[in-house]
Amino acid sequence: MAQYIVKRIALAIITLFVVSTFTFFLMFLVPGGPFLSEKAPSPATLKALEEKYGLNLPVTQQYKNYMLRLLKGDLGTSLKQRGREVNNIIATRFPVSAKIGAVAILIAVTVGVTLGSIAALNRGKLLDSIIIFFSTCGIAVPGFVVCTVLMYILGLKLNLLPTFGLTSGRHYIMPVIALAFYPMSYISRLMRSCMLDVLNQDYMRTAKAKGLSQWKALFKHALRNAILPVVTYLGPLLAYTLTGSFIVEKIFTIPGLGDSFISSITGRDYPLIMGTTIFLAFLIITMNVIVDIIYKLVDPRIKLS
Amino acid sequence: MKNMPLKIDINSDKSLPLTFHLNPEDFLPAEEEEKQELVVMRESVSFWSDGLRRFRKNKLAMASLFVVIFMLIFAFIIPMFYPYNYYQQIRGSEALAPFEYSEKELAAKEAGEKIFPHVLGTDTLGRDIMARVMMGSRISILVGIVASSIILIIGSVYGAISGYFGGWVDTIMMRVVDMIYTVPDILIIILLSVTLKYPLQNLATKAGFAWINRVGVGLISIFIVFSMLYWVGMARIVRGQVLALKELEYVSAAKALGASHKRIIRKHLLTNCIGTLIVTTTLQIPASIFTESFLSFLGLGVSAPMPSLGSLAATAIDGIYSYPYRLFAPAVTISIIILAFNLLGDGLRDAFDPKLKN
Amino acid sequence: MSEYLVDIRNLRLSFFTPAGEVKALNDVSIQMKQGEVLGIVGESGSGKSVTAYSLMGLVPEPGRIISGTIDFNGHRVTEMTEKQLREMRGNEISIIFQDPMTSLNPVYTIGNQIEEVILLHTTKDRKAARERALELLNLVGINEPHKRLRQYPHELSGGMRQRVMIAIALACEPKLLIADEPTTALDVTIQAQILELMNDLRKKIGMSIIMITHDLGVVASMCEKIAVMYAGKIVEYGTAEEIFYNPQHEYTKGLLMSIPKLNATEHEKLIPIEGTPVDMLMPPQGCPFAPRCNSCMKICLREMPPYTDINADHYSACWLLQKEAYESLKGGVAQ
Numbered sequence: 001m002a003q004y005i006v007k008r009i010a011l012a013i014i015t016l017f018v019v020s021t022f023t024f025f026l027m028f029l030v031p032g033g034p035f036l037s038e039k040a041p042s043p044a045t046l047k048a049l050e051e052k053y054g055l056n057l058p059v060t061q062q063y064k065n066y067m068l069r070l071l072k073g074d075l076g077t078s079l080k081q082r083g084r085e086v087n088n089i090i091a092t093r094f095p096v097s098a099k100i101g102a103v104a105i106l107i108a109v110t111v112g113v114t115l116g117s118i119a120a121l122n123r124g125k126l127l128d129s130i131i132i133f134f135s136t137c138g139i140a141v142p143g144f145v146v147c148t149v150l151m152y153i154l155g156l157k158l159n160l161l162p163t164f165g166l167t168s169g170r171h172y173i174m175p176v177i178a179l180a181f182y183p184m185s186y187i188s189r190l191m192r193s194c195m196l197d198v199l200n201q202d203y204m205r206t207a208k209a210k211g212l213s214q215w216k217a218l219f220k221h222a223l224r225n226a227i228l229p230v231v232t233y234l235g236p237l238l239a240y241t242l243t244g245s246f247i248v249e250k251i252f253t254i255p256g257l258g259d260s261f262i263s264s265i266t267g268r269d270y271p272l273i274m275g276t277t278i279f280l281a282f283l284i285i286t287m288n289v290i291v292d293i294i295y296k297l298v299d300p301r302i303k304l305s
Numbered sequence: 306m307k308n309m310p311l312k313i314d315i316n317s318d319k320s321l322p323l324t325f326h327l328n329p330e331d332f333l334p335a336e337e338e339e340k341q342e343l344v345v346m347r348e349s350v351s352f353w354s355d356g357l358r359r360f361r362k363n364k365l366a367m368a369s370l371f372v373v374i375f376m377l378i379f380a381f382i383i384p385m386f387y388p389y390n391y392y393q394q395i396r397g398s399e400a401l402a403p404f405e406y407s408e409k410e411l412a413a414k415e416a417g418e419k420i421f422p423h424v425l426g427t428d429t430l431g432r433d434i435m436a437r438v439m440m441g442s443r444i445s446i447l448v449g450i451v452a453s454s455i456i457l458i459i460g461s462v463y464g465a466i467s468g469y470f471g472g473w474v475d476t477i478m479m480r481v482v483d484m485i486y487t488v489p490d491i492l493i494i495i496l497l498s499v500t501l502k503y504p505l506q507n508l509a510t511k512a513g514f515a516w517i518n519r520v521g522v523g524l525i526s527i528f529i530v531f532s533m534l535y536w537v538g539m540a541r542i543v544r545g546q547v548l549a550l551k552e553l554e555y556v557s558a559a560k561a562l563g564a565s566h567k568r569i570i571r572k573h574l575l576t577n578c579i580g581t582l583i584v585t586t587t588l589q590i591p592a593s594i595f596t597e598s599f600l601s602f603l604g605l606g607v608s609a610p611m612p613s614l615g616s617l618a619a620t621a622i623d624g625i626y627s628y629p630y631r632l633f634a635p636a637v638t639i640s641i642i643i644l645a646f647n648l649l650g651d652g653l654r655d656a657f658d659p660k661l662k663n
Numbered sequence: 664m665s666e667y668l669v670d671i672r673n674l675r676l677s678f679f680t681p682a683g684e685v686k687a688l689n690d691v692s693i694q695m696k697q698g699e700v701l702g703i704v705g706e707s708g709s710g711k712s713v714t715a716y717s718l719m720g721l722v723p724e725p726g727r728i729i730s731g732t733i734d735f736n737g738h739r740v741t742e743m744t745e746k747q748l749r750e751m752r753g754n755e756i757s758i759i760f761q762d763p764m765t766s767l768n769p770v771y772t773i774g775n776q777i778e779e780v781i782l783l784h785t786t787k788d789r790k791a792a793r794e795r796a797l798e799l800l801n802l803v804g805i806n807e808p809h810k811r812l813r814q815y816p817h818e819l820s821g822g823m824r825q826r827v828m829i830a831i832a833l834a835c836e837p838k839l840l841i842a843d844e845p846t847t848a849l850d851v852t853i854q855a856q857i858l859e860l861m862n863d864l865r866k867k868i869g870m871s872i873i874m875i876t877h878d879l880g881v882v883a884s885m886c887e888k889i890a891v892m893y894a895g896k897i898v899e900y901g902t903a904e905e906i907f908y909n910p911q912h913e914y915t916k917g918l919l920m921s922i923p924k925l926n927a928t929e930h931e932k933l934i935p936i937e938g939t940p941v942d943m944l945m946p947p948q949g950c951p952f953a954p955r956c957n958s959c960m961k962i963c964l965r966e967m968p969p970y971t972d973i974n975a976d977h978y979s980a981c982w983l984l985q986k987e988a989y990e991s992l993k994g995g996v997a998q
Contacts, residue, residue, distance in 0.1 A: 012487065015484045015488060018484065019493075022493075027500065141640045144598070144615070145636040148618065148622060148636060149633075152625055152629055156625065202762060202766040206831075209752055209757065210757075210780040211752035211780070212753075243599075265499055266604060273499060277492045284492075285487050298770075300769065332990075
């Protein structure tokens with residue numbers, strides 16, 4: 001187990017290293033380095049800027065400096081928001097996204113697991129078909145469609161909910177639904193098929209032969225086994241929620257990290273793009289490691305190997 | 306006895322009901338042919354016809370197949386006969402509602418000319434929205450198919466090599482896969498789309514690379530990204546299959562007969578996971594379309610004036626209050642395309658993936 | 664109150680699959696006294712497991728009992744409520760399955776899974792249940808029982824797991840133990856150990872056992888009565904002695920000839936039964952074994968043979984027996 005954790009963390013560190021190296025060299029593809037903007041700076045200013053940020057040094061030296069700064073957790077300075085550090089921007093923006101994301105993940109997992117189990121237990125019946133229908137549609141509808149439909153119906157037509165900003169609890173409803181919609185559908189499908197698989201296992205027959213009631217067999221013997229694959233989905237779920245927030249925050253004008261990331265792309269604020277990418281990559285990769293380790297912990301079969 | 310066996314009472318002269326219909330011929334040995342007639346063997350069916358039969362029985366899968374065919378016609382064939390194209394800006398016909406005619410067109414109609422209606426109206430630049438939605442669908446489907454083919458080729462070859470050779474080759478190759486698996490793909494895609502733009506634009510000015518501009522820098526970076534990141538899932542699946550297949554006798558036989566590695570992989574291993582390959586590729590198509598629409602919505606996909614369903618939706622969102630149909634047309638289209646491909650893939654999996662056969 | 668512990672009469676059971684109705688059990692009757700050991704022998708798909716499962720009220724989907732009755736210990740199983748069935752399962756009738764590798768839940772400890780059934784059917788508290796579990800592990804011959812209780816199924820070998828399954832089955836001292844191919848998935852040496860264990864336990868506890876198997880060797884070593892099943896029908900029933908030394912049905916004879924004998928004086932040839940089992944979706948009109956039978960007669964292809972009594976404890980369904988009877992009858996008439 002300890003060996004596994006060490007291995008897993010080592011792989012994560014290598015991945016992070018590769019991602020940041022990759023990011024660094026990608027930035028070289030942008031002409032003029034990270035200081036290109038619409039109004040081309042005069043050669044003198046450019047030179048001054050390059051000197052200030054060490055861009056006149058040889059590539060290897062620059063790479064070394066960049067990696068050293070990264071190690072210290074310094075993600076550089078924004079181009080568009082003069083003098084503001086990327087760290088600072090992330091620190092103010094990320095908590096907003098994290099709040100919405102956390103609620104969405106919670107809803108997606110609980111509702112998804114419940115719906116999936118209900119569908120599996122009612123296999124072939126009407127309820128099953130209804131759940132399959134909605135979850136199949138749910139994974140086929142892109143996030144921006146969900147957002148805009150919600151906004152149009154609940155916000156504009158029925159005027160029930162506010163369509164932008166994040167100032168009250170009611171502001172959370174639509175973004176959270178929009179964000180939870182896809183993973184919820186995905187989890188219910190996953191849960192349904194895992195549950196069906198588990199229900200056909202021999203140990204479920206044993207449970208019945210012991211004289212356990214349907215519900216007891218279900219809660220004790222089926223659920224714990226069927227939920228394991230859902231745990232493995234938590235990593236991708238987090239990644240989805242974070243990137244999904246780009247669209248949700250753009251459409252509902254929420255001042256989160258996603259919104260700032262998208263404006264940094266349209267505004268070609270390269271240090272901010274790079275910084276946010278590395279931050280999110282770090283977050284996702286770390287979470288993946290944690291989820292993998294949790295998985296090994298809840299599944300006793302893997303404990304010894 | 307306990308269960309009252311039907312027994313002939315040999316002491317009774319009157320024949321029992323049971324023996325009544327019996328006569329000595331009944332106890333003659335049966336002919337071999339007679340016996341064989343009784344053995345009703347269900348005809349053995351090949352992998353393909355068995356799968357096809359199951360697929361045809363699956364109503365949902367058949368329906369989705371028809372929807373996919375319809376969407377292909379909608380995206381590739383109808384535009385050829387459609388009187389408007391996606392970039393043509395019709396003067397005076399800006400921002401028309403569905404089936405609305407501009408004054409100029411009304412006048413022409415009065416004069417007896419046949420004017421094809423703008424089924425979904427026109428946008429603020431006077432472009433027919435229906436034509437743009439059809440073109441957008443074409444782009445989306447193309448992206449899905451091309452990206453999936455790239456993924457299919459890279460993933461299956463990589464997975465087959467890794468699984469076939471095993472040992473340290475496998476270990477190293479799978480570590481790479483593990484690593485790419487944990488990389489947040491959307492972030493890398495965004496990063497690449499942003500940064501690849503310049504070198505690709507530079508390349509496009511060189512002779513022989515003009516096609517880059519025609520396809521669009523955004524699209525090409527999408528393809529590059531897909532071929533860099535998205536094949537890992539396919540590689541894992543193929544590797545798993547190959548690991549199981551290579552243990553089978555016929556592979557050992559092929560080896561013993563001196564077949565080359567390349568031949569064994571191509572001829573014996575990959576052809577035998579063809580069901581899995583087809584299913585995975587079909588399911589990859591909607592996933593690729595999904596990602597493309599996401600990027601286009603963020604303004605990173607195709608470049609104007611080329612429309613994609615994602616970019617059409619993105620431009621329509623500002624006018625959502627006045628022109629909701631401009632948003633809903635591409636939104637519904639993309640949802641239908643993804644749904645149909647998903648269901649088709651599910652149906653194919655149920656029909657052809659031997660693992661789920663029972 | 665019936666004199667039998669198990670009394671199955673004229674049981675018909677079908678599986679209603681999308682491809683059509685599969686007649687899994689065709690007029691099956693079994694009677695068994697308290698303390699008896701019955702072996703049910705047959706190929707896979709012959710209906711032997713389904714018979715046993717229906718006795719516990721555990722007919723797998725999409726199966727349904729068409730007609731017939733099942734009595735256990737004087738109670739009509741076919742009319743029990745789900746709650747009554749639950750109280751019976753694991754308590755009065757328990758079962759061990761073929762594959763011990765998959766019959767235990769991988770995510771719970773051995774102790775948990777044994778105690779579960781004790782807590783369910785007795786008034787024992789956790790501590791007492793744990794003690795009983797230890798006792799059971801000792802009983803089924805598992806070493807270091809304290810340690811095993813805290814282990815997970817994957818940490819145990821196949822033979823060990825089957826012992827655990829037996830411990831679970833015996834936890835509430837059932838009147839009847841059904842063993843559904845308990846040794847098929849195990850190595851030969853382990854098979855012998857498990858059979859020996861079951862024989863020992865039977866002597867100690869005195870329960871009845873239904874032993875389901877396709878292995879005549881297994882029944883020979885354990886069973887007093889044997890029912891031979893083919894295509895959902897009991898084709899021959901008798902004491903072990905009668906079945907082994909005086910088999911009447913051609914299928915039984917075939918089975919006996921296809922097993923190797925250790926004490927064979929010369930190089931006897933093993934004779935396999937040719938052909939494949941019938942397609943239960945389209946069963947033939949006559950005797951289901953007819954297409955594979957070497958002595959097949961015209962009538963066999965046309966009509967299902969009736970049961971013929973050989974003696975008080977032995978009957979079989981074969982037209983050959985009827986032929987003998989018929990000939991002696993005709994002969995008698997002719998004289």
